[in-house]
Amino acid sequence: MNLTREIAQLCYEVQFENISDEIQDRVKYLLLDYLGVAIRGAKTESSIPVHRFCSVRQDVPGGVPVIATELRVDAPYAALAMGVAAHSLELDDVVNAASLHPAVSVMSAALAAGYLAKSSGQELIAAIVAGYEVTVKLGIALDPAAHYARGFHPTGTCGTLGAAVAAAKIFKLDPDGITHAMGIAGSQAAGSMEFLADGAYTKRFHAGWSAHSGLIAALLAKEGFTGPQSIIEGRFGFLHAYSGSSDPEKVLAGWGRPYEVMNTSIKPHACCRYKQGAIDCILQIVNDNELLPDDIERVQVSILKAGFALVAEPPDKKMNPSSVVDAQFSMPFGAAVAIVNGSAFLDQYSLENVSSPGIRELMPRVFCTEDPEIEKEFPQKWPAKVEITSKVGKKYFARLEYPKGDPENPLTWNEIISKFASLATTVFSRNVCSDIVTQVRGLENMTEVVELINQLKKP
Incomplete structure (x- = not known):
């Protein structure tokens, strides 16, 4: 057969x-x-x-x-x-x-x-x-x-x-x-x-x-x-x-x-899956430490190689989304909108936010890199790692093995409802x-x- x-x-x-x-x-x-x-x-x-x-x-x-x-x-x-x-x-x-x-x-x-x-x-x-x-x-x-x-x-x-x-x-x-x-x-x-x-x-x-x-x-x-x-x-x-x-x-x-x-x-987030673990990390850091956009000097995001071309390249394009689809596939936008709005759901992926001065001003502070450390676990895991540096020089770290919504880190039935x-x-x-x-x-x-x-x- x-x-x-x-x-x-x-x-x-x-x-x-x-x-x-x-x-x-x-x-x-x-x-x-x-x-x-x-x-x-x-x-x-x-x-x-x-x-x-x-x-x-x-x-x-x-x-x-x-x-x-x-x-x-x-x-x-x-x-x-x-x-x-x-x-x-x-x-x-x-x-x-x-x-x-x-x-x-x-x-x-x-x-x-x-x-x-x-x-x-x-x-x-x-x-x-x-x-x-x-x-x-x-x-x-x-x-x-x-x-x-x-x-x-x-x-x-x-x-x-x-x-x-x-x-x-x-x-x-x-x-x-x-x-x-x-x-x-x-x-x-x-x-x-x-x-x-x-x-x-x-x-x-x-x-x-x-x-x-x-x-x-x-x-x-x-x-x-x-x-x-x-x-x-x-x-x-x-x-x-x-x-x-x-x-x-x-x-x-x-x-x-x-x-x-x-x-x-x-x-749980209205964007490309290759961004979602990083957004989870960003929201964790921002919420746990009560950071505001003006507090942040630099956001370093580790991106899986398989998704790098989707959400981080070419850099000029990802820094200048012109549509909602562009924004859904831009890690700099995803990071900035999560920091500014405290969420990355449907309402945040809007044309209004695509042109928002506050989000645009924050996006150049987002830097995307490939990371051999997280690459070793892919695709069995989809790890994410983020480092945020404040304007006073303090560094904050977050890492996860599975983005929220993965079977290993699931949404409950109540969350789905x-x-x-x-x-x-x-x-x-x-x-x-x-x-x-x-x-x-x-x-x-x-x-x-x-x-x-x-x-x-x-x-």
Whole structure:
């Protein structure tokens, strides 16, 4: 059996009755996080043109509601809109070892497919588990640094295949069908990192397009369309085409032990994950020592090599963000906004703060360096280290092994519910938000996920 078919067989075998209570709970935890981000993300400036684009495809038979809107559109376009929304805040979940965001692709496709197929909550849970597993295992096998070096965004590339698997599971495809769905998805996997040049919205588009393309792949496979059965390992397959140092053995290594949903991190800060540990350290120093911006002479931030080009280079660009996307990928901005505002959540990543004189004045005092000491622990850990020097010469240090939100340093269920409420109450009443939390926490008892998705329509 070749690798692609072996993956398909393993995905087929992911059945709800074989999923532990712990894994089920984790899926619901991640789903609630996704929904909060997608609800608030539907209001962003990048989501509005997507909604206009999708609106000409609304009111179709079998149309799927788009979260937090009045739209009801073809399922692949619902997946597109939801994926873009969920990736627009830089608050979506992430798997450190794969350096990608699985929910935005997998859950967007699974929910749209689930509505179409009138799937049960149990079927949705199994589809999400399988979709995450494929997305993350491919990301690890590619070698994230090598994948980035070729200019690819792993959320867009790996997410396309994971979304296809999740949708194929929803449609109850057999191993052959899942194989073909992945094969078709492999011809659509895309996502250029060139958005870093000017803060374009295309990073957000990658998530939506991967969900859209993955769902189309599963729909085509369902109708008998074929894809190459060696799409993962073949001479011109995914691993060879998208990386110069991929390792096929890593795809199956540790499969399901535990499932990758258990290795998925939640973001407490609205920015690139490579900044988040440093922001945790900065907030710890500032809060513990009651430091004010005017007290600070220098902020020294150690950045992991894998993320240095994303958040620290080129220095002139990172010191002069011109958009919210630029700011989300600027460590100097992230450090300054955390010091000035005492937080780095959604409200802090605004155009107003991008041009704020107080933040701009502090940014040149932030210095980013690579650090061999923290590099030794990566990627098993994502350590962060910060040193702040005051204007009177006093030095303050902070270091952590795992950023807040990592499985080893997790947000509690109450913290996830609080994060969800802070985002979702921008669209829905607190009573509706409470109902959504209840539905998600009882997902395994839901006869049709249509019930949940209908609750997510804009009132």
